[in-house]
Amino acid sequence: MPLTPQAIETLKHVSTATITTVLLKKGLRNIWMRGTRPLRPGQERLVGPAFTLRFVPAREDLATPESWSKPISTRTAIEAMPAGCIAVVDAMGITDAGIFGDILCARMAKRGVVALVTDGVVRDVEGVLGTGLPVWCDGAAAPPSVAGLTFVNWGEPIGCGGVAVFPDDVVVVDQDGAVLIPQAFLDHVLAEGPEQEATEAWIVNEVINNGAELPGLYPMNAETKARYAASKGKK
Template identity: 70%
Template sequence: MTIDSLQLDEKIVAALSGVSTATLTTVLLKHGLRNVWLRGTRPIAEGQPRLVGRAFTLRFVPAREDLATPASWGSPISTRAAIEAMPSGCIAVVGALGVTDAGIFGDILCARMHKRGVAALVTDGVVRDIAGVLNTGLPVWCQGTASPPSVAGLTFVGWQEPIDCGGVAVFPNDVIVVDRDGAVLIPAALLDDVVAASVEQELLENWIMSEVETGAALPGLYPPNEANRARYEAARISSISLGGALGRDPAAGQG
């Protein structure tokens, strides 16, 4: 049984687009979540933007010779069928068991995902047809590339169900944020609290960086003691009243 996809509020997307994955892991740690960074998810190309979207999950299991065949690509339960169910703006998160010698998707599948408005592909596996994949314009986070097709090492079994990707439990409609550091998961149930805390954390770290750039020492500043916290709050209020922003561009920060 698959789970229906949910849209993500544009205000949430805008807020998280200014928060680094490094900051998010700190905030999630404060909420008691340590295992939120999807291991092996690296940007396949330089310059890929920070992206935010609901997780649309796909699951592979180890290859079984009677099931993992080229003929399975035409099955009703196939990666091709899953792509047609992906909503615009989602991030396709594929649990591939960390297999690095069989490419889960190639250029044609990635081109179709891009055409459907999928924001990105994230997997703990690899892709194939790298030149073609790059030409599709679909941002990809993965472990690299391999020439053999998925059926050389994996069997596709379904979509929009809980998966393991990079050692992290990913449920449909969890929120994924990707940037140069990789992919981080925000549990759907914690989204509002994490967004509010993350925006505040990013503002604080922007202010701390501005203090460091003026020569301030770190003890008592990072993390801030009571006096420095008061200075930050005063600067924040002043910045809001002037309609400005604290410190550096939040998109530049990696915490």
């Protein structure tokens, strides 16, 4: 199922925290990618289908600067990225070799890639920030990818931050990191996410402006649910 512009707009108003709660109620506990933090504070919430890339541990005969010119390379993978995607990179949590630097990120931005997500790190941070490409990662390191990683493929299932990511799964990123919505659960999140946001906004208002106590409010008991329903009817 393609990710429609309407679906993207809806998800831009649903936090990653809310998504994890909505999917937890459906039995999905492992959708938050560990080690994915916004490289620049204040990056906006973004949504897109996953374009997957995979690294394995470095092997001396394969992880060389010459590998950057081979048909299977990060350079070729970037040229296959469609506009609107979020690049999700399995770097196995390696934090002492930067998977991409400013030049590759600049090309991704030029191609219309929405964001880069990885459980690894980037290099040339100042330059990467200058490209305008939003990045979620586990920090920065000066050495290039081949110092610790071998790039092997793109467009296949990967593991990123301990989460199984399949091509075209939906990725949402915000200040809490990156979460994954499996395609089969997209309609459920689109239906339940906005209502969960509205419910919690009402609860926050009750706490801040009305001094409400938490028992019976969060989670709601029957009386609180009735008051909430009544408040929606007044709008």
